[in-house]
Structure formats: C-alpha cells, structure tokens
Amino acid sequence: MRVVVVGLGYVGSVCSACLAERGHDVVGVDTSPWKVECIRRGESPIVEKGLPELIARAAHAGKLTATTRIAEAMPGADIVLVCVGTPSAEDGSLDLSHVKRACAEVGTALKDSKQFVTVVMRSTMLPGSVLEELTPVIEQAAGGKAGRDFGVAYNPEFLREGTAVEDFFGAEYTILGAGCERAAAALQQLYAGVGGELIVTPIPTAEMLKYVNNSYHALKVAFANEFGRLCKREGVDSHEVMRLMRRDTKLNLSGAYLSPGFAFGGSCLPKDLRAVNSRARRHDLELPVLAGILESNELHVAEAVRLIERFKKRKLGFLGLSFKAGTDDLRESPILRVIGTLVGKGHDVLLHDPSLDMERVLGANRRFIEDELPYLPERLRSNLEEVLSHGDVVVIGNRSAAYRTLGPRIRAGQVVVDLVAALDRGSVTAGEYHGLAW
Numbered sequence: 001m002r003v004v005v006v007g008l009g010y011v012g013s014v015c016s017a018c019l020a021e022r023g024h025d026v027v028g029v030d031t032s033p034w035k036v037e038c039i040r041r042g043e044s045p046i047v048e049k050g051l052p053e054l055i056a057r058a059a060h061a062g063k064l065t066a067t068t069r070i071a072e073a074m075p076g077a078d079i080v081l082v083c084v085g086t087p088s089a090e091d092g093s094l095d096l097s098h099v100k101r102a103c104a105e106v107g108t109a110l111k112d113s114k115q116f117v118t119v120v121m122r123s124t125m126l127p128g129s130v131l132e133e134l135t136p137v138i139e140q141a142a143g144g145k146a147g148r149d150f151g152v153a154y155n156p157e158f159l160r161e162g163t164a165v166e167d168f169f170g171a172e173y174t175i176l177g178a179g180c181e182r183a184a185a186a187l188q189q190l191y192a193g194v195g196g197e198l199i200v201t202p203i204p205t206a207e208m209l210k211y212v213n214n215s216y217h218a219l220k221v222a223f224a225n226e227f228g229r230l231c232k233r234e235g236v237d238s239h240e241v242m243r244l245m246r247r248d249t250k251l252n253l254s255g256a257y258l259s260p261g262f263a264f265g266g267s268c269l270p271k272d273l274r275a276v277n278s279r280a281r282r283h284d285l286e287l288p289v290l291a292g293i294l295e296s297n298e299l300h301v302a303e304a305v306r307l308i309e310r311f312k313k314r315k316l317g318f319l320g321l322s323f324k325a326g327t328d329d330l331r332e333s334p335i336l337r338v339i340g341t342l343v344g345k346g347h348d349v350l351l352h353d354p355s356l357d358m359e360r361v362l363g364a365n366r367r368f369i370e371d372e373l374p375y376l377p378e379r380l381r382s383n384l385e386e387v388l389s390h391g392d393v394v395v396i397g398n399r400s401a402a403y404r405t406l407g408p409r410i411r412a413g414q415v416v417v418d419l420v421a422a423l424d425r426g427s428v429t430a431g432e433y434h435g436l437a438w
C-alpha cells in the first residue's frame with residue numbers, strides 16, 4: 001500500500017520504518033525540516049534500538065521518503081497515519097490542535113484524491129475525538145463525507161520506547177477502531193502478517209482502550225511502589241513479596257477482578273485494606289493508591305443508590321444480598337448499605353437471596369442482624385416471584401444462577417438495575433435495563 005505517515009517523532013518514525021520493512025511504500029511528513037532530512041539521508045531522527053538499520057535499508061531501497069508538506073505526500077495515498085503529538089494543555093486537558101491542523105491539511109488534499117483514502121489516527125486521544133472533533137475537520141476541508149468519500153479509523157499505538165521495533169513486529173494484538181468496513185479492510189491489509197491478532201472494534205472503544213491500558217500500567221507501578229515503601233518500613237523484602245505475588249496467575253496476574261461490576265465487600269477485602277492503611281499511618285507513610293481503594297469503593301455504592309433513586313419508584317425488589325453468589329455471609333456486603341439507605345428514606349423494599357434462610361441466619365448471627373440489619377427479617381422472602389412482582393425497580397445484587405434468566409420476566413414499565421452484569425441486556429424485552437457502569 002502507499003502509506004503517508006504524518007509526524008515523524010517517536011511513534012511516526014518507528015511506524016514508517018516498520019511498514020516500509022513490510023514492503024509498503026511510505027512517505028513521512030513532519031514540520032521539522034531536520035527530521036525530514038534525517039529520513040531522506042536514511043538516518044533515524046530518534047534513538048531507538050534497531051531503527052537506524054530499518055530506516056537506512058528502507059530509504060536506500062526507495063521504500064521510505066519524507067517531506068515537510070502533507071500536500072506533496074498525499075497523491076496516490078491509500079492510507080494516512082496521523083502520529084503528531086497530543087500534549088497536555090495548561091489545565092491538563094488534551095490538546096488536539098496539532099492533530100486538527102494535520103487533519104485539515106489531509107482533508108484539503110483529499111479533494112484531489114481519485115481513490116478511497118483511509119485517515120487513521122494513531123496519536124493518543126480521548127473517546128469522541130475522532131468522530132466528533134476530527135472527522136468534521138476532515139469532512140469540511142475535503143468537502144466530502146466520512147464512510148462514503150473517505151474512511152476514518154483509530155489505531156492506538158502500544159509500542160514501548162526502547163523496544164518499539166520489537167513490539168511492532170511482536171505485538172500481542174493490533175486494535176483497529178474502524179468507522180466503516182472499507183476503513184477496517186484497509187487497516188487489515190496494512191497490518192497483514194504483523195502486529196499479533198488484528199481486532200476490529202468501534203472507534204471510541206479503541207480510543208478508550210489506550211487510556212485503560214496506560215492507566216493500568218501506571219496503577220501497577222504505583223501499587224508495587226507503595227507496597228515497596230510499606231515493606232521497607234516493615235523490614236520485609238519487597239522484591240520477594242512481589243515476585244511471589246506475580247507467581248499467582250490465577251487470581252493476581254489474570255483477568256480475575258477486572259470486569260466492571262459492583263463494589264467489593266465480604267469479610268476480607270475491606271477489613272484487610274483498613275489494616276494495611278492503618279499500619280501505613282503508624283509509619284507516617286502516605287500511600288494514596290491504597291488509601292484511595294476504599295474511597296473509590298464507597299463512591300461505587302453511592303452511585304448505585306443514585307441510579308436506583310433516579311427512577312422515583314417507591315416499591316423496590318432486591319435480588320441477592322450476600323457480596324457474592326453461593327454464600328450466606330452478609331458481613332460487609334455492599335448491597336446492604338444501598339438497601340439500608342433506601343429503607344431509611346422510606347422505600348417499600350422486599351428482599352430475596354437463594355442462599356439465605358432466615359431461620360438459620362438468625363440462629364447463627366442474631367446479634368449481627370439485630371444490630372446491623374434490623375430491617376432484614378420482616379422484608380426477606382423465600383419466594384423470588386413475590387419480590388420480582390413487588391418491585392417497580394428490581395435490583396440485582398449478586399450473580400446467583402437463579403437470577404441469570406430473569407430478563408424475559410421483567411414486565412413492561414418495570415425497571416431492572418443490574419449491579420453485577422448478571423443479565424444479558426438484550427434479554428430484557430418488555431421493561432428497562434440499566435447497568436451500573438455499563
């Protein structure tokens with residue numbers, strides 16, 4: 001393919017050289033004459049392992065050239081990769097001005113194009129940037145319509161500086177956020193044979209994924225460093241602890257606990273986090289990530305209350321009271337704080353949980369129920385149907401098997417608030433479905 005790469009910085013120069021190595025004809029564009037001259041001479045404008053060799057080979061073979069003018073690079077292009085900077089503005093927001101300028105120039109050049117060109121953003125940008133902010137700029141400059149006259153796409157860049165070339169050819173996956181089928185096909189052709197699995201997604205998903213990935217990496221660093229600081233004060237070998245932590249690939253380094261759902265609870269996580277934070281305070285250590293976890297969890301509970309109250313219905317049915325399915329342990333179950341708040345505000349509430357037998361719970365934990373959950377005994381029902389028909393809003397609080405197939409039983413006018421992604425949204429055909437964070 002004939003590829004134009006706009007921006008020859010860390011992302012653009014690696015991308016240009018690697019695509020040229022794959023046999024594409026690449027023209028790089030940068031406003032910096034120095035970077036353009038570097039590429040023309042077959043030299044790398046940045047320090048990056050393996051890049052000088054790739055650029056030299058591609059430039060000498062005539063597969064990679066460069067110019068300072070987008071208009072000059074565009075004739076004959078099949079695909080344009082926009083890799084210019086998206087720095088932070090003064091207030092921390094994302095500055096899209098460089099990308100907008102580049103998109104306007106690309107759009108102007110599209111007027112003279114005789115073929116379907118796909119304009120692909122590679123710079124990091126927040127969801128909505130491509131479709132709401134940049135596509136209109138290209139459309140206006142081109143006097144055409146995205147999807148009909150040209151394609152738009154977002155292809156996030158996951159390479160790490162220092163191992164970028166290796167990462168390009170050995171990526172776990174390449175994400176193709178495509179605005180139309182032709183744009184997806186162009187990207188699939190561009191990356192055929194490289195970049196791991198090619199996954200086509202909607203553009204906003206691809207935009208958000210870049211931030212999710214980077215935030216997670218940053219969170220991991222901060223998490224390990226905070227425990228490192230605590231370990232040092234405790235005289236514990238932090239590297240040994242984290243090495244063992246990483247060895248558990250079932251619960252620790254895995255997809256476990258990484259699906260949006262309800263707040264965590266139960267008899268361990270809240271208690272143990274409180275203990276860790278209390279010990280840190282004793283050392284006069286500030287560990288804001290660890291301290292913030294419980295705070296974040298509380299906000300999730302508050303969000304559930306807010307969502308349920310939004311419907312302004314008095315009769316509520318709660319399904320699932322323990323913090324997870326298959327246990328009757330009610331200690332620190334976060335749904336109980338939601339229920340307590342709404343009972344306190346005068347809602348007419350009925351409750352169900354397949355694992356809760358009131359007689360047994362009262363036998364074992366009478367004191368706890370009387371002190372903490374006085375509203376429970378008179379509101380708990382063993383008949384699911386009774387609770388389901390009572391609630392104008394039905395709230396699902398854990399993933400008990402008994403609740404998974406409730407979708408078709410939600411009646412017209414009834415609202416289901418799913419706190420745990422128990423239901424398939426499409427299965428609620430008569431009433432309304434609302435997820436907590438989806």
Ligand SMILES: NC(=O)c1ccc[n+]([C@@H]2O[C@H](COP(=O)([O-])OP(=O)(O)OC[C@H]3O[C@@H](n4cnc5c(N)ncnc54)[C@H](O)[C@@H]3O)[C@@H](O)[C@H]2O)c1
Nearest residue numbers: 007008009010011030031083084085086098102123124157
């Ligand atoms: N550096 C990384 O490892 C990395 C990784 C993933 C994503 N990203 C993202 O990719 C984007 C680019 O990052 P970078 O590190 O390559 O930036 P960079 O500053 O190294 O390069 C950007 C280049 O774009 C050029 N440029 C700016 N406006 C232009 C225009 N209108 N026309 C032509 N060229 C123009 C600049 O001269 C510069 O050479 C950013 O959004 C960044 O967040 C960077």
